[in-house]
Amino acid sequence: MAHVTLPRDILPRDGRFGCGPAKIRPEQVAALSGPGSILLGTSHRQSPVKSLVGQVRSGLSDLLRLPKGYEIILGNGGSTAFWDAAAFGLIEKRSQNLVFGEFGGKFGAAASAPWLEAPDIRKAEPGSSIAAEAVEGIDVYAWPHNETSTGVAAPVRRVAGDDGALTVIDATSAAGGIDFSVSQCDVYYFAPQKNLGSDGGIWFAAVSPAAIERIERVAASGRYIPEFLSLKNALDNSRLNQTLNTPAVSTLYLLDKQLEWILSNGGLQWAADRTAESSSALYEWAEASEHATPFVADPADRSPVVVTIDFDDTVDAAAVAKSLRGNGIVDTEPYRKLGRNQLRVATFVSIEPEDVRQLIKCIDYTIERL
Ligand SMILES: *Cc1c(COP(=O)(O)O)cnc(C)c1O
DSSP states (O other): OOOOOOOGGGSOSSOBOOSSSOOOOHHHHHHHHTGGGGTTTSOTTSHHHHHHHHHHHHHHHHHTTOOTTOEEEEEETHHHHHHHHHHHHTOSSOEEEEESSHHHHHHHHHTOOTTSOOOEEEEOOTTOOOOOOOOTTOOEEEEESEETTTTEEOOOOOOOOSTTOEEEEEOTTTTTTSOOOGGGOSEEEEOSSSTTOSOSSEEEEEEOHHHHHHHHHHHTTTOOOOGGGOHHHHHHHHHTTOOSSOOOHHHHHHHHHHHHHHHHHTHHHHHHHHHHHHHHHHHHHHHHOSSEEESSOSGGGBOSSEEEEEEOTTOOHHHHHHHHHHTTOBOOOOOGGGOOSEEEEEOOTTSOHHHHHHHHHHHHHHHHHO
16 A cells, blocks of 8 residues: 655654664764774773763763762663563562553563562553552662553652562653653663663663662572672673673763763753653643543543554544655654554653644544545
8 A cells, every 4th residue: 555645844953763673863872982982992991982881870870860879870772681680680579560551561461571579560540550459578679760561650669568569660661751750669670762762782780779779688698699690790891881791882872972962951841741742742732632531531640751642433543654664754653563453652851842743743644634
């Protein structure tokens, strides 16, 4: 089927609306091929790359307004690797995992490791959220700040559980796009290919003093922990501004440029205002539309960074996404396993609110003519 050709004057300037990997601003790429290029292909054990790692750690500390005693640690492998690292080195006996979509579920699966007690997995219907509940014997409470597969955001709020229980937040798609208080959790971990406008394959975590103490204690407990997944190893290496094995230098550089951009514009509050402006435009349009409705029914659960829009039977959302793609507007398809007649649009901080308003015109234009 041929796509509907969109008039030039309604096209967004940048057609990348995917939830990850997500838009990387052209200015970052230009900096990488300009001043950044002298770092590429040089040793990560020498001072230029180590100071880049140091700069990224300090930029993240500023962005997240880290309280005294919190540190930024990093390791290779992305958020998926962090789940296994947490099963080895952060969960002492048993975790509670909130599942309101695919990613929360994946951490729950990783926490079902044979050396741990079976996790307390609490599921919400896709499109809604669920709150943690203190249970005796739980030492890690975990949920995503933003569930990217469904577009549900959940507050970061410490659980009043047993003394020493840690609150561990998957912020892969939230970090840098949603304002919050990091003192409300012990671990805030993410990979930078979403709001943070870089590439994947690496994870970062803001860790509290209690989390550091836990990492040290589990590492000293005699439990078998593979080197690559050792949080203690990551902690020690991070303090020296390095990683166990070779990181992607370009990823670090792109991230550094994104942090510089967000911080120079006003930091997390500015970023959150911008993602709220973009996402509200979409939610308001869907609510007013004849054929569309926000998938997330409760406005309090709606993500400001990942907007999911359901369509009625008169619209074939897959055909709309395909037609948009024919015009260079990419990655508006829903999360593959959700299986809904839906469009999913990222409204990450790099995405211009004006481009989101143009996208809405493009969707309307396509629906009318398809
Ligand atoms: C994208 C995403 C992940 C997976 O990140 P990887 O770096 O690909 O492992 C995990 N959690 C959330 C909430 C995500 O959005």
